[in-house]
Amino acid sequence: MDLSADLGFLRLKNPVIAASGTFGYGPEFEPFINLEKLGGFVVKGLYFDPRPGNPPPRLVETPSGLINAIGLQGIGVRAFAEKILPRLRDLDTAVIANVCGADDEEYVAVAEFLSREKGLAALELNISCPNIRKEGACPAFSPDATRRLVARVKAATPLPLITKLSPNVTDIASVALAAEDGGTDAVSLINTLLAMAIDVETRRPKLANVYGGLSGPAVRPVALRMVHQAASRLRVPVIGMGGIMTGRDAVEFIIAGARAVQVGTANFVDPAAAVRIAAEIESFCRERNIPRAADLVGTLRSS
Numbered sequence: 001m002d003l004s005a006d007l008g009f010l011r012l013k014n015p016v017i018a019a020s021g022t023f024g025y026g027p028e029f030e031p032f033i034n035l036e037k038l039g040g041f042v043v044k045g046l047y048f049d050p051r052p053g054n055p056p057p058r059l060v061e062t063p064s065g066l067i068n069a070i071g072l073q074g075i076g077v078r079a080f081a082e083k084i085l086p087r088l089r090d091l092d093t094a095v096i097a098n099v100c101g102a103d104d105e106e107y108v109a110v111a112e113f114l115s116r117e118k119g120l121a122a123l124e125l126n127i128s129c130p131n132i133r134k135e136g137a138c139p140a141f142s143p144d145a146t147r148r149l150v151a152r153v154k155a156a157t158p159l160p161l162i163t164k165l166s167p168n169v170t171d172i173a174s175v176a177l178a179a180e181d182g183g184t185d186a187v188s189l190i191n192t193l194l195a196m197a198i199d200v201e202t203r204r205p206k207l208a209n210v211y212g213g214l215s216g217p218a219v220r221p222v223a224l225r226m227v228h229q230a231a232s233r234l235r236v237p238v239i240g241m242g243g244i245m246t247g248r249d250a251v252e253f254i255i256a257g258a259r260a261v262q263v264g265t266a267n268f269v270d271p272a273a274a275v276r277i278a279a280e281i282e283s284f285c286r287e288r289n290i291p292r293a294a295d296l297v298g299t300l301r302s303s
Protein backbone atom coordinates (compact mmCIF):
# COMPACT_ATOMS: atom_id res chain seq x y z
CA MET A 1 0.00 0.00 0.00
CA ASP A 2 1.53 3.28 -1.16
CA LEU A 3 0.64 6.18 1.11
CA SER A 4 2.94 8.75 -0.50
CA ALA A 5 1.72 12.12 -1.76
CA ASP A 6 3.37 13.78 -4.74
CA LEU A 7 3.14 17.56 -4.80
CA GLY A 8 5.39 17.75 -7.86
CA PHE A 9 8.05 19.83 -6.12
CA LEU A 10 7.96 17.60 -3.03
CA ARG A 11 7.20 13.95 -2.35
CA LEU A 12 5.74 13.24 1.09
CA LYS A 13 5.85 9.77 2.68
CA ASN A 14 2.18 10.21 3.56
CA PRO A 15 -0.35 12.97 2.88
CA VAL A 16 -0.63 14.25 6.47
CA ILE A 17 1.11 17.48 7.48
CA ALA A 18 0.77 19.10 10.93
CA ALA A 19 -0.62 22.63 10.49
CA SER A 20 1.11 25.87 11.38
CA GLY A 21 0.49 27.34 14.82
CA THR A 22 -0.84 24.08 16.22
CA PHE A 23 2.42 22.15 16.30
CA GLY A 24 4.87 24.63 17.83
CA TYR A 25 8.21 24.53 16.04
CA GLY A 26 8.15 20.70 15.99
CA PRO A 27 10.41 19.61 18.89
CA GLU A 28 7.56 20.30 21.37
CA PHE A 29 5.85 17.19 19.96
CA GLU A 30 8.87 14.87 20.20
CA PRO A 31 7.76 13.49 23.60
CA PHE A 32 4.49 12.33 22.04
CA ILE A 33 5.28 11.17 18.51
CA ASN A 34 8.07 10.23 16.16
CA LEU A 35 8.18 13.31 13.91
CA GLU A 36 9.44 11.13 11.06
CA LYS A 37 6.05 9.41 10.88
CA LEU A 38 4.52 12.63 9.59
CA GLY A 39 4.27 13.51 5.92
CA GLY A 40 5.59 16.84 7.13
CA PHE A 41 4.94 19.68 9.52
CA VAL A 42 4.59 23.44 9.22
CA VAL A 43 6.23 25.45 11.96
CA LYS A 44 4.53 28.32 13.77
CA GLY A 45 4.25 31.51 11.71
CA LEU A 46 7.52 33.46 11.52
CA TYR A 47 7.89 37.20 11.31
CA PHE A 48 11.33 38.71 10.91
CA ASP A 49 11.60 39.89 14.53
CA PRO A 50 10.19 38.27 17.68
CA ARG A 51 6.58 39.20 18.49
CA PRO A 52 4.67 38.94 21.77
CA GLY A 53 1.28 38.22 20.13
CA ASN A 54 -2.03 39.56 21.43
CA PRO A 55 -2.90 40.03 25.13
CA PRO A 56 -4.88 37.19 26.85
CA PRO A 57 -7.48 35.74 26.82
CA ARG A 58 -6.48 34.46 23.39
CA LEU A 59 -8.34 31.16 23.09
CA VAL A 60 -12.00 30.27 23.57
CA GLU A 61 -13.82 27.00 22.97
CA THR A 62 -17.04 27.02 20.95
CA PRO A 63 -19.31 24.15 19.89
CA SER A 64 -17.03 21.83 17.88
CA GLY A 65 -14.38 24.46 17.51
CA LEU A 66 -11.87 26.88 18.89
CA ILE A 67 -11.51 30.62 18.39
CA ASN A 68 -7.94 31.84 18.69
CA ALA A 69 -6.43 35.27 18.63
CA ILE A 70 -2.84 34.34 19.40
CA GLY A 71 -1.71 37.15 17.13
CA LEU A 72 1.20 35.22 15.67
CA GLN A 73 3.40 35.28 18.75
CA GLY A 74 6.82 34.04 17.71
CA ILE A 75 10.56 34.01 18.14
CA GLY A 76 11.49 35.57 14.79
CA VAL A 77 13.63 34.12 12.02
CA ARG A 78 17.06 34.54 13.61
CA ALA A 79 16.22 32.57 16.76
CA PHE A 80 14.43 29.99 14.62
CA ALA A 81 17.51 29.53 12.43
CA GLU A 82 19.93 29.41 15.37
CA LYS A 83 18.00 27.41 17.97
CA ILE A 84 15.36 25.33 16.22
CA LEU A 85 16.30 24.56 12.63
CA PRO A 86 19.55 22.71 13.48
CA ARG A 87 17.41 20.23 15.46
CA LEU A 88 15.03 19.70 12.53
CA ARG A 89 17.48 19.63 9.64
CA ASP A 90 18.25 15.91 9.60
CA LEU A 91 14.71 14.68 10.21
CA ASP A 92 13.35 12.41 7.50
CA THR A 93 10.16 14.42 7.03
CA ALA A 94 9.28 17.65 5.21
CA VAL A 95 9.84 20.71 7.40
CA ILE A 96 7.92 23.72 6.07
CA ALA A 97 8.29 27.28 7.40
CA ASN A 98 5.21 29.52 7.64
CA VAL A 99 6.15 33.00 6.41
CA CYS A 100 4.40 36.07 7.83
CA GLY A 101 4.82 39.78 7.26
CA ALA A 102 3.32 43.06 8.39
CA ASP A 103 3.86 44.32 4.83
CA ASP A 104 5.18 42.97 1.52
CA GLU A 105 8.78 43.92 2.39
CA GLU A 106 8.72 41.86 5.58
CA TYR A 107 7.32 38.80 3.77
CA VAL A 108 10.16 39.07 1.26
CA ALA A 109 12.78 39.57 3.99
CA VAL A 110 11.55 36.50 5.92
CA ALA A 111 11.52 34.38 2.75
CA GLU A 112 15.02 35.54 1.74
CA PHE A 113 16.42 34.91 5.20
CA LEU A 114 14.92 31.40 5.44
CA SER A 115 16.09 30.52 1.92
CA ARG A 116 19.70 30.93 3.02
CA GLU A 117 19.22 28.24 5.70
CA LYS A 118 19.49 24.53 5.05
CA GLY A 119 16.78 22.08 6.05
CA LEU A 120 13.51 23.52 4.78
CA ALA A 121 11.48 21.60 2.18
CA ALA A 122 9.22 24.55 1.30
CA LEU A 123 7.82 27.87 2.47
CA GLU A 124 4.16 28.38 3.26
CA LEU A 125 3.16 32.00 2.67
CA ASN A 126 0.61 32.98 5.30
CA ILE A 127 -1.32 35.77 3.61
CA SER A 128 -4.45 35.12 5.64
CA CYS A 129 -3.62 36.61 9.07
CA PRO A 130 -7.08 36.92 10.72
CA ASN A 131 -5.75 38.34 13.99
CA ILE A 132 -3.29 40.96 12.97
CA ARG A 133 -4.29 43.48 10.42
CA LYS A 134 -7.35 45.61 10.16
CA GLU A 135 -10.09 43.93 8.16
CA GLY A 136 -9.46 44.30 4.46
CA ALA A 137 -5.71 44.74 4.72
CA CYS A 138 -4.86 41.05 4.39
CA PRO A 139 -3.34 40.20 0.99
CA ALA A 140 -5.56 37.09 0.73
CA PHE A 141 -8.66 39.29 0.66
CA SER A 142 -7.75 40.62 -2.78
CA PRO A 143 -6.76 38.67 -5.91
CA ASP A 144 -4.52 41.55 -7.05
CA ALA A 145 -2.68 41.86 -3.73
CA THR A 146 -2.29 38.07 -3.64
CA ARG A 147 -0.86 37.88 -7.17
CA ARG A 148 1.57 40.74 -6.48
CA LEU A 149 2.83 39.39 -3.16
CA VAL A 150 3.17 35.80 -4.41
CA ALA A 151 5.18 37.00 -7.41
CA ARG A 152 7.50 39.07 -5.18
CA VAL A 153 8.12 36.26 -2.71
CA LYS A 154 8.53 33.68 -5.48
CA ALA A 155 11.22 35.86 -7.04
CA ALA A 156 12.98 36.08 -3.66
CA THR A 157 13.27 32.36 -2.92
CA PRO A 158 14.50 29.22 -4.64
CA LEU A 159 12.35 27.13 -2.26
CA PRO A 160 8.96 25.78 -3.37
CA LEU A 161 6.18 28.15 -2.35
CA ILE A 162 2.82 27.11 -0.91
CA THR A 163 0.36 30.00 -0.57
CA LYS A 164 -2.07 29.68 2.33
CA LEU A 165 -5.47 31.17 1.60
CA SER A 166 -8.11 32.77 3.79
CA PRO A 167 -11.72 31.54 3.87
CA ASN A 168 -12.87 35.08 4.72
CA VAL A 169 -13.66 35.89 1.08
CA THR A 170 -16.70 35.39 -1.12
CA ASP A 171 -14.88 33.91 -4.11
CA ILE A 172 -12.08 31.57 -3.06
CA ALA A 173 -11.38 30.39 -6.61
CA SER A 174 -10.46 33.89 -7.80
CA VAL A 175 -7.88 34.30 -5.01
CA ALA A 176 -6.53 30.79 -5.62
CA LEU A 177 -6.19 31.52 -9.35
CA ALA A 178 -4.41 34.80 -8.55
CA ALA A 179 -1.91 32.90 -6.38
CA GLU A 180 -1.34 30.47 -9.26
CA ASP A 181 -0.88 33.40 -11.67
CA GLY A 182 1.67 34.88 -9.28
CA GLY A 183 3.70 31.68 -9.57
CA THR A 184 2.90 29.75 -6.41
CA ASP A 185 3.82 26.04 -6.51
CA ALA A 186 0.76 25.01 -4.45
CA VAL A 187 -2.02 26.49 -2.37
CA SER A 188 -3.12 25.44 1.11
CA LEU A 189 -6.51 26.25 2.60
CA ILE A 190 -8.27 27.08 4.79
CA ASN A 191 -6.89 29.34 7.45
CA THR A 192 -9.35 30.23 10.25
CA LEU A 193 -12.75 31.87 9.80
CA LEU A 194 -13.18 35.27 11.41
CA ALA A 195 -15.39 34.76 14.48
CA MET A 196 -16.27 36.03 17.97
CA ALA A 197 -17.76 34.88 21.29
CA ILE A 198 -19.42 36.97 24.03
CA ASP A 199 -19.66 36.40 27.79
CA VAL A 200 -23.33 37.25 28.43
CA GLU A 201 -22.80 37.93 32.16
CA THR A 202 -20.12 40.57 31.68
CA ARG A 203 -21.30 41.44 28.14
CA ARG A 204 -17.68 41.51 27.15
CA PRO A 205 -16.05 39.76 24.22
CA LYS A 206 -14.45 36.52 25.40
CA LEU A 207 -11.25 37.39 23.52
CA ALA A 208 -9.21 40.46 24.41
CA ASN A 209 -8.81 40.98 20.67
CA VAL A 210 -12.65 40.84 20.26
CA TYR A 211 -12.38 38.79 17.04
CA GLY A 212 -10.42 35.62 16.46
CA GLY A 213 -10.10 32.75 14.03
CA LEU A 214 -12.46 29.76 14.22
CA SER A 215 -10.99 26.31 13.56
CA GLY A 216 -11.87 22.68 14.30
CA PRO A 217 -14.75 20.42 13.16
CA ALA A 218 -17.15 23.40 13.07
CA VAL A 219 -15.40 24.74 9.95
CA ARG A 220 -14.93 21.44 8.09
CA PRO A 221 -17.90 21.65 5.67
CA VAL A 222 -16.92 25.20 4.67
CA ALA A 223 -13.29 24.17 4.23
CA LEU A 224 -14.25 21.16 2.15
CA ARG A 225 -16.40 23.29 -0.16
CA MET A 226 -13.56 25.79 -0.65
CA VAL A 227 -10.97 23.08 -1.28
CA HIS A 228 -13.26 21.57 -3.89
CA GLN A 229 -13.82 24.96 -5.55
CA ALA A 230 -10.08 25.70 -5.62
CA ALA A 231 -9.02 22.23 -6.76
CA SER A 232 -11.57 22.27 -9.58
CA ARG A 233 -9.94 25.37 -11.07
CA LEU A 234 -6.21 25.07 -10.37
CA ARG A 235 -3.36 23.26 -12.08
CA VAL A 236 -1.08 23.51 -9.03
CA PRO A 237 -1.65 21.09 -6.12
CA VAL A 238 -4.08 21.92 -3.35
CA ILE A 239 -3.39 21.08 0.30
CA GLY A 240 -6.65 20.92 2.25
CA MET A 241 -7.35 21.58 5.90
CA GLY A 242 -10.03 22.68 8.31
CA GLY A 243 -11.41 20.50 11.09
CA ILE A 244 -9.78 17.21 10.11
CA MET A 245 -9.95 14.94 13.16
CA THR A 246 -9.94 11.44 11.59
CA GLY A 247 -8.69 9.55 8.57
CA ARG A 248 -12.20 9.63 7.09
CA ASP A 249 -12.26 13.43 7.37
CA ALA A 250 -8.92 13.54 5.55
CA VAL A 251 -10.24 11.22 2.83
CA GLU A 252 -13.14 13.64 2.25
CA PHE A 253 -10.63 16.40 1.45
CA ILE A 254 -8.60 14.08 -0.78
CA ILE A 255 -11.71 13.04 -2.74
CA ALA A 256 -12.56 16.76 -3.06
CA GLY A 257 -9.19 17.24 -4.79
CA ALA A 258 -6.54 17.78 -2.09
CA ARG A 259 -3.21 16.04 -2.75
CA ALA A 260 -2.26 16.37 0.90
CA VAL A 261 -3.99 17.56 4.07
CA GLN A 262 -3.02 19.48 7.16
CA VAL A 263 -4.18 18.75 10.68
CA GLY A 264 -4.43 21.64 13.16
CA THR A 265 -6.86 21.82 16.08
CA ALA A 266 -6.86 18.00 16.39
CA ASN A 267 -3.26 18.25 17.71
CA PHE A 268 -4.60 20.02 20.82
CA VAL A 269 -7.02 17.18 21.53
CA ASP A 270 -4.54 14.41 20.75
CA PRO A 271 -0.86 15.26 20.18
CA ALA A 272 -0.55 12.07 18.11
CA ALA A 273 -3.53 13.02 15.87
CA ALA A 274 -1.56 13.56 12.66
CA VAL A 275 0.22 10.19 12.94
CA ARG A 276 -3.05 8.43 13.81
CA ILE A 277 -4.82 10.09 10.84
CA ALA A 278 -2.10 8.87 8.43
CA ALA A 279 -2.58 5.31 9.78
CA GLU A 280 -6.35 5.64 9.41
CA ILE A 281 -6.01 6.73 5.76
CA GLU A 282 -3.84 3.67 5.19
CA SER A 283 -6.47 1.35 6.77
CA PHE A 284 -9.22 3.03 4.74
CA CYS A 285 -7.36 2.26 1.51
CA ARG A 286 -6.37 -1.28 2.53
CA GLU A 287 -9.95 -2.20 3.47
CA ARG A 288 -11.12 -1.08 0.02
CA ASN A 289 -8.19 -2.51 -1.97
CA ILE A 290 -7.06 0.94 -3.08
CA PRO A 291 -3.36 0.41 -3.87
CA ARG A 292 -2.28 4.06 -3.61
CA ALA A 293 -3.81 6.78 -1.45
CA ALA A 294 -3.09 9.16 -4.34
CA ASP A 295 -5.65 7.23 -6.43
CA LEU A 296 -8.35 8.91 -4.32
CA VAL A 297 -7.35 12.47 -5.26
CA GLY A 298 -10.18 14.35 -6.95
CA THR A 299 -12.38 11.28 -7.39
CA LEU A 300 -15.63 12.95 -6.33
CA ARG A 301 -18.52 11.48 -8.29
CA SER A 302 -20.91 14.12 -9.48
CA SER A 303 -23.88 11.89 -10.21
Ligand SMILES: Cc1cc2nc3c(=O)[nH]c(=O)nc-3n(C[C@H](O)[C@H](O)[C@H](O)COP(=O)(O)O)c2cc1C
Pocket residue numbers: 019020021022044045046066068070072098126164190191192214215216217219241242243244262263264265266
Ligand atom coordinates in the same frame (compact mmCIF):
# COMPACT_ATOMS: atom_id res chain seq x y z
C1 LIG B 1 -3.90 28.30 17.98
C2 LIG B 1 -3.77 28.40 16.49
C3 LIG B 1 -2.68 29.08 15.94
C4 LIG B 1 -2.52 29.18 14.55
N1 LIG B 1 -1.43 29.82 14.03
C5 LIG B 1 -1.24 29.85 12.67
C6 LIG B 1 -0.06 30.41 12.11
O1 LIG B 1 0.87 30.82 12.82
N2 LIG B 1 0.05 30.46 10.74
C7 LIG B 1 -0.93 29.96 9.92
O2 LIG B 1 -0.78 30.02 8.69
N3 LIG B 1 -2.04 29.38 10.43
C8 LIG B 1 -2.21 29.32 11.78
N4 LIG B 1 -3.33 28.70 12.30
C9 LIG B 1 -4.35 28.12 11.37
C10 LIG B 1 -4.15 26.61 11.21
O3 LIG B 1 -2.88 26.31 10.67
C11 LIG B 1 -5.25 26.01 10.29
O4 LIG B 1 -5.22 26.68 9.05
C12 LIG B 1 -6.64 26.19 10.88
O5 LIG B 1 -6.64 26.02 12.29
C13 LIG B 1 -7.67 25.22 10.26
O6 LIG B 1 -7.34 23.87 10.49
P1 LIG B 1 -7.89 23.03 11.76
O7 LIG B 1 -9.37 23.23 11.79
O8 LIG B 1 -7.44 21.62 11.49
O9 LIG B 1 -7.24 23.62 12.97
C14 LIG B 1 -3.50 28.60 13.69
C15 LIG B 1 -4.60 27.91 14.25
C16 LIG B 1 -4.74 27.80 15.63
C17 LIG B 1 -5.92 27.04 16.18
